[in-house]
Amino acid sequence: MSQEIIDTVTQYCTKNIPVTLISQGAEAAIFTTPVHPYLQNTNEDEVYIIKYRPSKKYRHPTINKALTKHRTLSESRILAKLFQIKGIKVPKLIACDPYNGYIWLEFLGEDLPNGFGFSNLKNYLWMNATDSYHDNVKNTLVKVGEQIGLLHWNDYCHGDLTSSNIVLVKTESGGTWEPHLIDFGLSSISNLVEDKGVDLYVLERAIISTHSSFSDKYNEWILEGYSNIYKKHGKAGNQRLTEVLARFADVRMRGRKRSMIG
Amino acid sequence: MVNLNTIPPKNNREYYIAIGLEGSANKLGVGVVKHPRLASHQSGDNSHICKAEILSNIRDTYITPPGEGFLPRDTARHHRNWVTRIIKRAIKEAKLTDPKLDIDVICFTKGPGMGAPLHSVVIAARTISLLWDVPLIGVNHCVGHIEMGREITKAENPVVLYVSGGNTQVIAYSENRYRIFGETLDVAIGNCLDRFARTLKISNAPSPGYNIEQLAKQCKNKDRLIQLPYTVKGMDLSMSGILAYIDSLAKDLFKENKKNKLLFDQETGEGLVTVEDLCYSLQENLFAMLVEITERAMAHVNASQVLIVGGVGSNVRLQEMMAQMCRDRANGRVHATDERFCIDNGVMIAQAGLLQYRMGDVIKDLKDTVVTQKFRTDEVYVSWRE
Amino acid sequence: MTTVILPQFEGTEINIALYENVKNSKEIRAKIADLPYALIDAKAIISGEQLLSAIHRALIEVNYNKMRTKSLHSECLLCLSPTSNIGDAFKKFGILDNSTSIIAVHIGAKKEEINYDFIQGTCIEFTDENLGRLADKDYISKIYKLEKTFRPETNSDLSRAVVDAILLRGL
Numbered sequence: 001m002s003q004e005i006i007d008t009v010t011q012y013c014t015k016n017i018p019v020t021l022i023s024q025g026a027e028a029a030i031f032t033t034p035v036h037p038y039l040q041n042t043n044e045d046e047v048y049i050i051k052y053r054p055s056k057k058y059r060h061p062t063i064n065k066a067l068t069k070h071r072t073l074s075e076s077r078i079l080a081k082l083f084q085i086k087g088i089k090v091p092k093l094i095a096c097d098p099y100n101g102y103i104w105l106e107f108l109g110e111d112l113p114n115g116f117g118f119s120n121l122k123n124y125l126w127m128n129a130t131d132s133y134h135d136n137v138k139n140t141l142v143k144v145g146e147q148i149g150l151l152h153w154n155d156y157c158h159g160d161l162t163s164s165n166i167v168l169v170k171t172e173s174g175g176t177w178e179p180h181l182i183d184f185g186l187s188s189i190s191n192l193v194e195d196k197g198v199d200l201y202v203l204e205r206a207i208i209s210t211h212s213s214f215s216d217k218y219n220e221w222i223l224e225g226y227s228n229i230y231k232k233h234g235k236a237g238n239q240r241l242t243e244v245l246a247r248f249a250d251v252r253m254r255g256r257k258r259s260m261i262g
Numbered sequence: 263m264v265n266l267n268t269i270p271p272k273n274n275r276e277y278y279i280a281i282g283l284e285g286s287a288n289k290l291g292v293g294v295v296k297h298p299r300l301a302s303h304q305s306g307d308n309s310h311i312c313k314a315e316i317l318s319n320i321r322d323t324y325i326t327p328p329g330e331g332f333l334p335r336d337t338a339r340h341h342r343n344w345v346t347r348i349i350k351r352a353i354k355e356a357k358l359t360d361p362k363l364d365i366d367v368i369c370f371t372k373g374p375g376m377g378a379p380l381h382s383v384v385i386a387a388r389t390i391s392l393l394w395d396v397p398l399i400g401v402n403h404c405v406g407h408i409e410m411g412r413e414i415t416k417a418e419n420p421v422v423l424y425v426s427g428g429n430t431q432v433i434a435y436s437e438n439r440y441r442i443f444g445e446t447l448d449v450a451i452g453n454c455l456d457r458f459a460r461t462l463k464i465s466n467a468p469s470p471g472y473n474i475e476q477l478a479k480q481c482k483n484k485d486r487l488i489q490l491p492y493t494v495k496g497m498d499l500s501m502s503g504i505l506a507y508i509d510s511l512a513k514d515l516f517k518e519n520k521k522n523k524l525l526f527d528q529e530t531g532e533g534l535v536t537v538e539d540l541c542y543s544l545q546e547n548l549f550a551m552l553v554e555i556t557e558r559a560m561a562h563v564n565a566s567q568v569l570i571v572g573g574v575g576s577n578v579r580l581q582e583m584m585a586q587m588c589r590d591r592a593n594g595r596v597h598a599t600d601e602r603f604c605i606d607n608g609v610m611i612a613q614a615g616l617l618q619y620r621m622g623d624v625i626k627d628l629k630d631t632v633v634t635q636k637f638r639t640d641e642v643y644v645s646w647r648e
Numbered sequence: 649m650t651t652v653i654l655p656q657f658e659g660t661e662i663n664i665a666l667y668e669n670v671k672n673s674k675e676i677r678a679k680i681a682d683l684p685y686a687l688i689d690a691k692a693i694i695s696g697e698q699l700l701s702a703i704h705r706a707l708i709e710v711n712y713n714k715m716r717t718k719s720l721h722s723e724c725l726l727c728l729s730p731t732s733n734i735g736d737a738f739k740k741f742g743i744l745d746n747s748t749s750i751i752a753v754h755i756g757a758k759k760e761e762i763n764y765d766f767i768q769g770t771c772i773e774f775t776d777e778n779l780g781r782l783a784d785k786d787y788i789s790k791i792y793k794l795e796k797t798f799r800p801e802t803n804s805d806l807s808r809a810v811v812d813a814i815l816l817r818g819l
Contacts, residue, residue: 004590012656013655013656014655014656014658016655016656016658017655017656025561026554026557026558026560026561026562027554027558035655037654037655037656037704038652038654038697038700038701038703038704039696039697039700040652056550056553056554056587056590057586057587057590058550058553058582058583058584058586058587058590059546059550059553059554059583060487060546060547060550061485062487062489063487063492063546063547063550066489066492067492073816073819076812076815076816077816079812080809080812080813080815080816083808083809083812084794084797084798084809092808093811093812093815094701094811095701095704095705095708095815096815096816097708097712098819099708099712099713100712159496160496186496
């Protein structure tokens with residue numbers, strides 16, 4: 001299957017746009033390319049992301065077509081909306097072909113020093129595991145919380161908020177990291193506290209499962225940043241924060257899933 | 263370390279025998295299963311190769327007239343009327359001469375399911391337990407399906423798609439629990455199909471879902487799919503909206519509501535869509551959603567096998583689509599069982615119950631035999647796997 | 649004149665020329681229907697990225713969906729627009745009698761003859777600096793309906809919001 005997807009994408013992009021597969025999930029495959037679809041590169045090191053949603057053979061062609069278009073668009077639309085919200089950091093949308101299921105995006109992040117891999121939150125926390133309570137770590141995690149807070153305050157839910165979907169970008173001065181959220185494939189506009197609670201729970205689980213020794217402190221910092229955003233909005237903000245946090249505790253208690261009747 | 267031989271079989275035999283009683287919905291099933299006591303079960307993760315021998319598998323389904331569903335009270339009465347006869351037949355077919363000496367454990371469905379039918383069956387289970395002086399074990403219905411499926415297909419660690427009248431779940435094993443990765447947010451897939459069959463007023467025998475499958479096969483416009491809502495939400499799915507929509511289409515079709523542009527040509531008034539087309543489109547849409555969330559779960563836990571269990575699992579089209587998805591994934595394989603084991607039965611309860619029994623888990627007091635309508639798959643501690 | 653070939657659509661050549669101090673907009677408009685070019689008022693364009701993303705989208709629409717207008721040139725104007733109304737797109741992005749800066753675009757097979765001599769003005773380099781200077785940012789914010797929701801701090805932020813609108817128009 002992988003090879004088939006690579007062949008399809010290679011054919012679509014033509015020989016002028018060499019692509020490299022970097023990850024493949026159930027729904028989409030992610031490629032990188034050094035070629036911009038319509039601008040001349042000014043910087044040779046520049047790379048771009050191509051996200052491709054392959055059609056599924058098990059699905060009726062009519063469903064395939066409608067889904068590919070709908071999902072490609074809805075992800076692009078959310079990225080466009082989020083960019084306009086002050087403070088939220090998401091990758092830039094470059095191009096989008098909903099008929100074939102392609103999205104071109106700006107590539108964010110870099111390789112961490114000493115072989116710790118790509119600069120997502122997960123690897124960053126591994127890198128800092130020896131000095132995990134350092135102020136820089138706290139600073140970064142509070143900012144992560146602020147990003148999620150901004151997202152939720154504006155009634156967007158990520159839907160797949162794992163530590164690999166938070167990418168850290170070095171600030172221009174080089175000293176600190178700026179968290180950016182990526183992969184909005186499962187995101188939606190939602191004012192339901194349940195969805196927000198689940199987002200927070202999914203991230204908490206991800207942190208516990210990969211960085212269990214320090215997870216309490218980490219999650220505390222994330223929530224600190226999250227609360228900062230809500231508290232800026234006075235009484236209404238505090239009330240909404242209480243609701244979300246109560247539901248988050250509730251979701252944690254029952255392990256995400258609702259109770260079920262036969 | 264898992265030791266399935268914790269409890270020795272009765273009377274120094276080299277095998278275990280369990281009887282299972284199932285009646286959580288409209289099927290009443292009694293089955294007898296035999297496990298040889300093997301050295302390979304002393305240690306290691308071998309609960310999927312019990313070498314189980316099915317001595318009998320008797321079932322009676324409460325079938326309602328077309329257009330009607332089964333109500334708890336009537337279903338419970340059906341089970342009460344039949345349970346003694348079915349138990350007797352199962353014992354006879356299994357060639358058990360004296361259940362008192364032969365049977366190690368009596369297994370019953372503890373839940374989830376409809377309250378009244380569950381009650382009828384557990385009363386029968388308690389009675390024979392006292393009568394024969396054989397211990398009881400309460401089994402989670404979903405776990406019963408999973409264990410039966412694993413035993414029949416020998417799938418070691420599959421992602422399980424459990425699709426029946428009351429449940430729609432994608433399950434994967436992790437740390438002694440069958441964890442639910444995705445599930446329906448409203449009605450179950452089987453329930454959705456059953457209710458649509460009621461709207462179409464088609465026969466409930468042998469099962470409404472089977473008849474929808476047959477109608478779908480006869481669809482002549484397979485390239486002209488009727489677009490229905492596609493409601494996958496992350497790992498979960500929702501089906502009530504789809505049902506409401508296709509129900510309204512079917513009603514318009516029967517009423518010959520010529521204003522409906524989707525169903526009738528606005529100029530000639532000719533019908534564009536048949537009942538067969540509706541069945542086909544409904545199946546294609548619902549099953550695509552099921553396969554999609556199953557694939558997500560597979561990617562998540564990095565699994566290559568899928569096991570489909572539950573009544574809807576006997577649908578050939580669903581199996582086909584799942585097989586296609588697995589072929590497209592590296593080394594993927596799909597396992598499905600036929601209607602004998604897909605549809606609720608007593609053997610699966612006996613199989614899961616016997617595993618529990620062999621790990622030393624047995625009910626000590628009758629007050630612990632209370633059945634429950636709510637019983638999540640992930641509440642069960644799976645001691646028989648590593 | 650700048651020549652661009654989009655890597656994905658190799659057979660198509662795009663020629664872009666930017667003019668300022670144009671004196672004969674009225675004349676050009678009179679014969680605009682016969683000219684095989686897209687003529688765009690430069691005050692509506694903030695960056696090369698904006699124009700090229702629209703051309704890229706036009707080529708995607710034409711290749712994978714359908715052509716909504718009569719030619720690639722009018723398709724290009726439509727793709728610049730945040731709405732799907734063709735007349736509206738011409739009004740907002742096409743030139744007016746009093747336009748003083750013009751972007752002329754030709755999209756076609758390689759080696760087609762191109763002659764922008766009919767424009768009486770100063771041809772300057774098609775760069776983001778020049779475009780930024782000629783652009784009317786308030787006008788751009790207004791036509792892309794950004795003024796209520798979004799206050800860009802830089803030209804590149806405005807450009808990014810505009811590109812988003814171009815990519816998602818009518819979908």
